[in-house]
Amino acid sequence: MKKNKFELKKIASYLLVGILSASISIGVSSMTKNTSLGDFELFKQNKKSDAYFTSATNAANFNPPDLTVAAEKTINAVVSVKNYSSFTQQRQQRQMIDPFDFFFGDPFDSAPQKPRQQQAPKDVPNGIGSGVIISQDGYIVTNNHVIDGADKIEITLNNQKTYMATLVGTDPNSDIALLKIDEKGLPFLNFYNSDDVKVGEWVLAVGNPFGLTSTVTAGIISAKGRSLDILKSNSLSPIESFIQTDAAVNPGNSGGALVNTNGDLIGINTAISSHSGTGTYEGYSFAVPSNLAKKVVEDIKKYGLVQRGYLGIGALDMSDDAAVKQYNTQNKTSYKSQQGVLVTEIQNDGGAKDAGMKKGDIITQIDGVTIRNFPTLSGIIGEKRPGDVVKVIVLRDGTNKTFTVKLKDAKGGTSVKTKDDLSVAEKLGASFQELSDQQKVNYGLESGVVISSIDGNGKLRAAGINEGYILMEVNDKPVNSEKDIEKILKNYKGTVSVRYVDIYGRIYRRGFKL
Numbered sequence: 001m002k003k004n005k006f007e008l009k010k011i012a013s014y015l016l017v018g019i020l021s022a023s024i025s026i027g028v029s030s031m032t033k034n035t036s037l038g039d040f041e042l043f044k045q046n047k048k049s050d051a052y053f054t055s056a057t058n059a060a061n062f063n064p065p066d067l068t069v070a071a072e073k074t075i076n077a078v079v080s081v082k083n084y085s086s087f088t089q090q091r092q093q094r095q096m097i098d099p100f101d102f103f104f105g106d107p108f109d110s111a112p113q114k115p116r117q118q119q120a121p122k123d124v125p126n127g128i129g130s131g132v133i134i135s136q137d138g139y140i141v142t143n144n145h146v147i148d149g150a151d152k153i154e155i156t157l158n159n160q161k162t163y164m165a166t167l168v169g170t171d172p173n174s175d176i177a178l179l180k181i182d183e184k185g186l187p188f189l190n191f192y193n194s195d196d197v198k199v200g201e202w203v204l205a206v207g208n209p210f211g212l213t214s215t216v217t218a219g220i221i222s223a224k225g226r227s228l229d230i231l232k233s234n235s236l237s238p239i240e241s242f243i244q245t246d247a248a249v250n251p252g253n254s255g256g257a258l259v260n261t262n263g264d265l266i267g268i269n270t271a272i273s274s275h276s277g278t279g280t281y282e283g284y285s286f287a288v289p290s291n292l293a294k295k296v297v298e299d300i301k302k303y304g305l306v307q308r309g310y311l312g313i314g315a316l317d318m319s320d321d322a323a324v325k326q327y328n329t330q331n332k333t334s335y336k337s338q339q340g341v342l343v344t345e346i347q348n349d350g351g352a353k354d355a356g357m358k359k360g361d362i363i364t365q366i367d368g369v370t371i372r373n374f375p376t377l378s379g380i381i382g383e384k385r386p387g388d389v390v391k392v393i394v395l396r397d398g399t400n401k402t403f404t405v406k407l408k409d410a411k412g413g414t415s416v417k418t419k420d421d422l423s424v425a426e427k428l429g430a431s432f433q434e435l436s437d438q439q440k441v442n443y444g445l446e447s448g449v450v451i452s453s454i455d456g457n458g459k460l461r462a463a464g465i466n467e468g469y470i471l472m473e474v475n476d477k478p479v480n481s482e483k484d485i486e487k488i489l490k491n492y493k494g495t496v497s498v499r500y501v502d503i504y505g506r507i508y509r510r511g512f513k514l
Helices: 002-034 051-061 068-075 089-094 099-103 290-303 321-331 351-355 374-382 424-428 437-443 482-489
Strands: 078-084 127-133 139-142 152-156 162-164 166-171 176-180 202-207 215-226 242-245 257-259 265-272 285-289 313-317 341-346 362-366 389-396 399-406 430-434 449-454 470-474 495-501 507-513
Touching: 068 202, 068 215, 068 257, 078 139, 127 202, 127 265, 139 290, 166 290, 176 290, 202 265, 215 285, 215 374, 242 265, 265 290, 285 290, 290 374, 313 321, 313 374, 341 351, 351 399, 362 374, 424 430, 424 482, 430 482, 449 482, 470 482
Parallel strands: none
Antiparallel strands: 078 127, 078 152, 127 139, 139 176, 152 162, 166 176, 202 215, 202 257, 215 242, 242 285, 257 265, 265 285, 313 341, 341 362, 362 389, 389 399, 430 449, 449 470, 470 495, 495 507
């Protein structure tokens, strides 16, 4: 009985503590209501539902996208591209790592940084990549670096049929090349408007990594308008405005398809970020947007060469904090990092000058698209041709101004060109400067012109001749100016023979067809 009384007292004490606690809680609640806290309530409850259980419910009901239709549609339109080349001295003469060896490596070489062999076995390809069939009659788009220097290009379809491909044309500036095989009724992919793709959208990367055919990986678009500075060593005016994804891409995927969940082609897989130097995937891959690839392909098919339109400006990426600081230091200015592109120079024969744009203008929009950085601008203008008109909005002295700019080519023209319209220098893909008397003495030469710049798409570069070399003779005739070269090769068709001196003073003779 005493025990029961003790237990009742114990229970009563608990009840008393509970009542006191409740009273204190009610008191605190009343005091809180009387204090002036406005809308700031630390423990405000969601009246409709508990957030924790809402999230758990959403997770349970989450349905990932069905990628099977896109995969099945894409696999049959993606091919293997093999590059056979018996002569690779061009790479040896450069004595440098190909930037795409860093990003992709060579699937036949476990150490992509080492110099390539000058001679490769005839039955073994120098490199392997991927390509995308874009028409039922056999047109295939791939990367320029996949077929660079090839003597022979072999295509293998998903059904294992093989074909020898014809190189229709290339564009090192965008790293796009167009091939053709003789076949009909092929499965193909349609180009999709890459301006419409959104960050976070699901995508598939389809290609042949490490020689493994018909491989599909999935991811999302991580960013748009990325630049990696990997094209500048092979081109005079590179266009880098890549789509960045986290879909796994590895050596051999280069030139393959990046598609959306409907199986529409939104990009050509081109590079991966591989800081370890292994050339393998480490989290992000990059693709040439389909709009740019489509424009390049159309130009090559219609004109035989790519038509490039230019604003006619020098530019600074205002989103690059380090570049802005350096520019401020060099020019004693006080610009702040922001979105947009600063006009640092107005070219005399460019469309920007004709339209009234000025040095110091900050380009913020082109044709309704916000210009976040230079890659964004480069990508938009890269899709245009000479004679195209664009609407440019700039920030000048704190005020927005709009200009209508007609784009021009590199020489100030506004009309498109065919191969027949090109000058000899343009066909050779180079510009030349006369030798000084001192240079003639230093090299022991009586004639010659210096190659001051060279295009990766030209005849000279393909023959292994690079910037800084001295061209001595063309078709056994001495040359001392660009006019001499024009005179010798104007209207000439056939094999061209050239003698030149490299930067070490060694003399070579090479030939190519014009």
